[in-house]
Amino acid sequence: MALGRQGDRQSEMLVSWSEMPRSPGHAFYDRLQAELAAAGFDGFVEGLCAAQYAARRGRPSLPPGRYFRMLLVGYFEGIDSERGLEWRCADSLSLRDFLRLGERELVPDHSWLSRTRSRLPLEMHDTVFTWVLQRLAERGLVKGERIGVDASTMEANAALRAIVRRGNGEGYREMLNRMARESGMETPTADDLIRLDRARKGKKLSNADWESPADPDARIARLKDGRTRLAHKPEHAVDLDTGAVVAAEMHAADRGDTATLPGTLASAARHLDTVEAAPSPEAPAELVADKGYYSRETLKALDDGAWKTRISEPKRDGILRWHADDAARRAVVNNRIRLLSGVARAAFKLRAEIVERCFALVLDRGGMRRTWLRGRENIQKRYLIHVAGYNLGLIMRLLTGAGTPREFQARLSACLAAIIMPNGCLMLLLIVLAGDQTAAIAISFEPDPLS
Template sequence: MALGKQGDRNGKMFIAWDELPKSPGHVFYDRLQSLLNKAGFDSFVEGLCAPLYASRKGRPSIPPGRYFRMHLVGYFEGIESERGIEWRCADSLSLREFLLLDTGQSVPDHSSLSRIRSRLPLELHQEIFTWVLDVITHAGLVQGDRIGVDASTMEANAAMRSIVRKDTGEGYRQMLYRMAKESGMNTPTNEDLSRMDRQRKGKKTSNKDWESPTDPEAKVARMKDGRTRLAYKPEHAVDLDTGAVVGVDIHPADQGDTKTLSETLKTTKKNLEKVGKAPSLNNPTELIADKGYHSRAVLKELDDSLWKTRIAEPKRKGLNWWNGDHDARRAVYNNRIRLGSGKACESAKRRTELVERSFQHTLDRGGMRKTWLRGRENVEKRYLLHVTGFNLGLLMRKMIGYGTPKGAADAWNLVFVGYQTKSGWILLVFAVHEEHPNNLMPVAAVSKSLV
């Protein structure tokens, strides 16, 4: 046999069909594809999107099901940007199969994802989320008896150094330069400006006075790791019996938990109604939250409503003064009584575990801790699809035991086969994949002589 060299490659004018590279398949994506096809995902999506496109004339668009599948790939693969999603799909034969691409078709460009996202309204993305929620409800993954609520932070695609004053349009660096000139510095250097910024009193970057020119809806906020950044605030409502996210909203990062709770509960109630798990006055749903959501106004609004609150109460210094507000007093004491039960302690532990797990998967592992989109609506559109992927992952975990492609690809078991010969023992070790038990991969062979 002669040595093959890279320079010996010659291009072919024609290639036979059976010589084309074919995907060996991927356990996770093949099962997910089967799940979506069985539930009628593409026909449902195309029915929703049909009014947004021309009925007869025009070049056929990219199938909307492909757009949503690419964003599901972004979640499962933990890809931050849409450019990265495009590259990953083009690089993998199994993902091309998942996107239902023919041999001569190319993966949609990242700019096509942006155009389709602009065409499809936020309400349609919410319908996709609700459709998947209905699918997992039929699989027993939505109970609707206990809901845990919490929020996190998501860094926006805007830099703090680019913020400008709302009244004058003056940038932060320009303001420091002007103040340095007014203090007597003729030619202040960057070091002088940084020193003056650290030493000046009353330094405060307020959302009331400052905004980002590239993303005005992003707000200055303290991140979970202590940094100050322009950010958004995702808030989850999670079923504490199954871990499924039943409601999600993106709020301005400068709004407190007590201000955003009502909007998230409205979204959650609407979603639960669509899947047949709506709370009622006769059978209210338990609402579990941390002490950041505790306020008299919140408890007063939710008392004797569709929600039975178990909201942790912060420690107070001194006595509570009610000033004649008996409804607030009754709501606070009712919530306090419910917190004293053993069921409340168990629910609080479940909330800490399951709600934080949903943020860990969508923000950190899923690649959305920092968004590359601008505008709250655009951010919420992609984030809804990310959380949709999270819920599908729960269903996949129930079906095949693994909720991510990496977990399914690593699902190998070791099989030990030993037999005796005339001179000793031989032990063979094979690796067997759970989904393909007929394919054995040799790992090791050990022999021991009895002579």
């Protein structure tokens, strides 16, 4: 055999259709593609977005179905940036098939994703999220009887050291230089500024005084890992019986849980109404939340309404004083009575498991814990499609046993077969599949000549 040598590459003048490279496909994306095609996803989103484009003339844009599919790939592959989405889709023939690209079509540039996202309003992204929720309801994955609410934090695409004062635009370093000069330092060094910043009394960062010029919607907040950064606050309303997220809202990070709860509940009720599972005063849904959502005003506003509260009550010393507010007293007592039942303990156990799991999948594994976009509405557009991908993962878990391609590849399956050979021997064959690895064990039993 002669040595093969790598020569200079020369483009082919003519390539037949049968010679074009093809992928055997990814079973997970093939099944997801079949589900989207059977439900008419492309026709739905094209009709939805048609009003945002020219009726006759104009440069052909990125098809809406391809745009939303690329954002879904961001969730399934755990890719945080849109430039990374472009690279990943261009690197995989399976993802090219999932995006329904022709043989000579290029993967959309990351700037096309940004341009399309800015053109399509938030309401259209919310409509796509609702469409996915309707597909879950068709398979019985939306009950609407027990709703768990919780919030997390998402690091913003803005640096804390670049904040400025809201009044005069003075930067943080400029403030330290001014304080150093006032204390007698003519030419303070960086170490001098650090020591001055550590030693000054009353040191704190308030959102009322400081803002980020890069992302005015970002707020100074403490993240889940204990760091203080500019952040946003995603909040979920989750069906505790199925794990489906029925509302995903993006709030300012400095707003408390009691302040953001009404908006999230209104969004959950609107989405549940589209699948005919909206709560009502005659048939209220259980609202399960932790003690961060507890307040007299919240309980009083939700009492005798569409939500039957089971909100943890923080421990307090002393006697509660009502100041003749009988409505608040009745709401607090009703909530306290509901917390004493075994149903409440089971609901809180589900909430701790299911709600935290969806945050872990969307933010940590899904690549949204650190956002690369700016503007709360702009971030929520992509976040809604990521959560829609999580909901589609529930359907895929029902159909294939795995909610993500990585989980599908890592599944362990085994098959046991018994074969009787022509000479009367019994052979047991054990085949184990783990991802792309296959192992087989064969055991043969010889027949007893005396039997």
